[in-house]
Amino acid sequence: MIFTALKISIFITLLIIGIFIFFGYIYSVIEKRNTRYIFSTFGNLGILFTGIIGTSIHEIGHLIMCLIFNHKVINFQLFNFKGYKYESTLGYVSHKYNKNSLYQRAGNFFIGIGPIISGTLFMMLSFKLLMPEKFTLLDINYFLLYMNNINIETFTLLLINLFKVVFSALFSIHNLGNIKFYIFVYLMISISTHISLSKKDFENSSIGIFSLFIILFLSSLICVTFNLNNFLSIFINYLLYLFIFLSIGLIFALISLGIVYIVYSIR
Template sequence: MIYLSLKYSILITLLVTGVFLSFGYVYSLIERRNSSYVYSAFGSKGILFTGVLGTAVHEIGHLIMCLIFHHKISDFQLFNFKGYKYEETLGYVSHRYNDRSLYEKAGNFFIGIGPMISGTLFIVFSFKLLLPSIYESININSYFTHLSSINIENAIFLLLSLSKNLLISIFNINNLGDISFYIFIYLMFCVSSHISLSKKDFENSSVGILSLFLIFFAICLVSIFFNLNLSYLLLIFMNMIICVIFFLSIGLIFSLISLFISYIVYSIMI
């Protein structure tokens, strides 16, 4: 009973944390390159141009997760207007939690990865609000309906299909006369340029991994106690993880588009 619970809880923990942290690392690589292009082309003014909105959405992701996991917010700054030229920290959220609460300790993981969720949601909602006809034609929601069963090949095919449709729809000559298109490009560029996790975010997330494992371990124990099939439980988590991967991949696609745009601007300016 304990062995099975331990086995499945370790697997589920690795799946959940591995996916989020892997995406966070890839996001950070893209943002680092993106920021270097922007800074080389525009200097510190470029950081101000993208950072006010992008950093605010980033920090709001932390704030929302703090509220969900009952952390007490002691202080926060959505953007550092005074010292953004000289300090690495463009914004921050200071929070406290009850060290004896497993739920609040596990929340550290989700607070750390919060910007990836808030950033992707912001981009998708902006897309739907500003370019509704294009959003409806792509019908992003329909892709999720095809992820009801575990099929990695199907998920990859859907991602490639979505990427192709997004690129065709965004870089369409018909959009050039629409002011909403330029507003969306600006919003997408700002947010995707600051969607990645900082070193502090990774450290904060790591604090909650053990508590997260203990929660999964308890869930597995309870499942066995009530004669529930752990393989079915794992199947549920696997389906959730595939949906999470697909969701985060949408944000990643937009980040790559932003990187392409910043590279083009950098090439023209330098």
């Protein structure tokens, strides 16, 4: 029983960490290129133009996770309007926690990766609100079929199909006369250029990994003991949903990189 719970908790912990390391790294690579092209083309005004929304969403991700995991927020700044030209820190959330609390220590992991969650959810929300007809084309249950037997081939097929749906939905001639489409593109560029995790974010996340594992192990042990396997299945399904949303957010980031690169090349 304990061995089964241990295997389950190790699997889920590695799955969670793997998902966020994978997407965190790719988002970081895309953001660096995006920021370079924007800064080379527009200078500090480009950082201001994208940072007001993007950095704010980034810091809101940290802030919400602090509140969820009961960390005390000492101070925060969603965007540094005064020093964005001269300082490397565009925003911050300062917080502290009770080191004796397993829950609060585990929260460090989610606080660290908070910007990826908030950024992706904001992308999806913007998509749904600004382009609802196109959003309905994303049938999440259809894409979940690919996740039943995930491997490199199905993962590649998943991304290809997601890209086809999103690309055909967005880059349609009917969108050219739609002001909401241009607002949506601006939001995507803003978020994708500020969604990645800093070195400090990764360090903070690593603090909570062991505590996260302990909580998952205890939860798995309870589920195994009382035969509550449905709860484990529901949790894994939520991770699959998160994986798909992160994949869609990644596609938006790649599309915004393409748009920024075209503007950079023209200038």
